[in-house]
Amino acid sequence: xxxxxxxxxxxxxxxxxxxxxxxxxxxxxxxxxxxxxxxxxxxxxxxxxxxxxxxxxxxxxxxxxxxxxxxxxxxxxxxxxxxxxxxxxxxxxxxxxxxxxxxxxxxxxxxxxx
Numbered sequence: 413x414x415x416x417x418x419x420x421x422x423x424x425x426x427x428x429x430x431x432x433x434x435x436x437x438x439x440x441x442x443x444x445x446x447x448x449x450x451x452x453x454x455x456x457x458x459x460x461x462x463x464x465x466x467x468x469x470x471x472x473x474x475x476x477x478x479x480x481x482x483x484x485x486x487x488x489x490x491x492x493x494x495x496x497x498x499x500x501x502x503x504x505x506x507x508x509x510x511x512x513x514x515x516x517x518x519x520x521x522x523x524x525x526x
Contacts, residue, residue: 446524446525447525448470448522448524449467449469449470449523449524450520451465451467451497451501451521452466453465453466453479453494453518453519453520455479455482455517456517457481457517463478463481464476464478464479465479465494465497479493507523507525509522509523510522
């Protein structure tokens, strides 16, 4: 009699665990459609008009922010603008997932919507 009760408890526990695992697996697949934002910074040495931050949102909207020409005396100015752009995206609910320094003048940041 006692073995039957233990067996029933084990069967019920196994069934419930299976149901919970299957339900959470399907929820993960549905929420797995991440929304990404890409931010690219480019600091040109020659022409100021080429220095900019380009942000591409998940809906293909593009935002451009002008930067100063790359010079040793304006690192702070451009770094401040890049930092403001990063913080702006964070305040909109995006989380930084990847950063790639393409070279000394270009960088790419990838964000995902939380």
